Amino acid sequence: MIPSQMLKGTLEGCILKVISVKETYGYEISQELQGYGFSNISEGTIYPLLLRMEKNGYIQAQYRDSLVGPKRKYFSITPIGEQELDNFVGSWKLLERAVNRLFTGGGKEE
């Protein structure tokens, strides 16, 4: 299980990535993430993050009918969200490289 503290800064970017592929909803996002190994991600974990990303304009929501009764909220990425996703990927690559160099003995950067 990935510790929640470690997930904190990266989960938002990962959710954005899932939404960037196709328009989707909370439960489907959590299932998708679980499929990639984020075992402890429930719909409740990502719901507040979705609200925050919507408030920041990274994603937009549209209500559609669902089988259980209440309308379901479908999310799609916005141009600002795409830019944010690019920033996240850039930052993640820097972090990944730094951590890998530290742990695999790749040596300090020149």
Place this chain on the structure above:
Amino acid sequence: MNKQTKILNRQNNELDKKLVPENQTIMTDMVCYLRVANISDYDQELVRHDLLEIVLSAQERGEEISAVIGDDYKQFCDEIIASLPEKSKKSKWLDFVDTILLCLSVLGLIHLVLSKDSFQVFKHLITGKKDNFMISFTIGDIISYVIILAASFAIVHYIGKTSFKSVAQNTGRVKRFIVGGAIGVGIMGGFILINALGRQTMFQVHVIALCIVTLCMYAGHKILQNYVQAK
């Protein structure tokens, strides 16, 4: 609550009925907590709708509510509240004025119906006898109304903020009995004392003027509710 919020509220109330009892209890606790949060009524209803969709879908899949939103409902609600835009100062003030206007119009109506002068005044109005049409407000009445208003705000806030604590969790049975009894006796004693000491008339209002003021306050509340309140 504006029109759009009211429609959503009605839809949510209907959806609420589809919840199984254990999920309904948890949903009620969460909604109570969200009600006193610094977020707009519209956002409260939107979140309620989303949560109902999440919980009802889980119910349909045969999953427990804790499997989808975890066991710490308070923390979950705090995260939601932190993710939503805060109410503006203007919106908070309008909410406050709206509640005060509604409370005062209800208290005005109660005074109009229950005041000891009312019976005489209405008798005079019906018989057409030109006599005293004034309704008195004593010091005791005014103090009582101020206490009722303050207590209403305090009770709503208390219920919202402690919605996740079960009664048993808060205090023991004996302690609850003593505290509850003391509060009850205190309130009763307070009102008896106010009534006894505050019999002196503070001011008098003509019954028609009181009716108009009460109606105006109710109309003011309705206007704020429908048109001014921020979404």
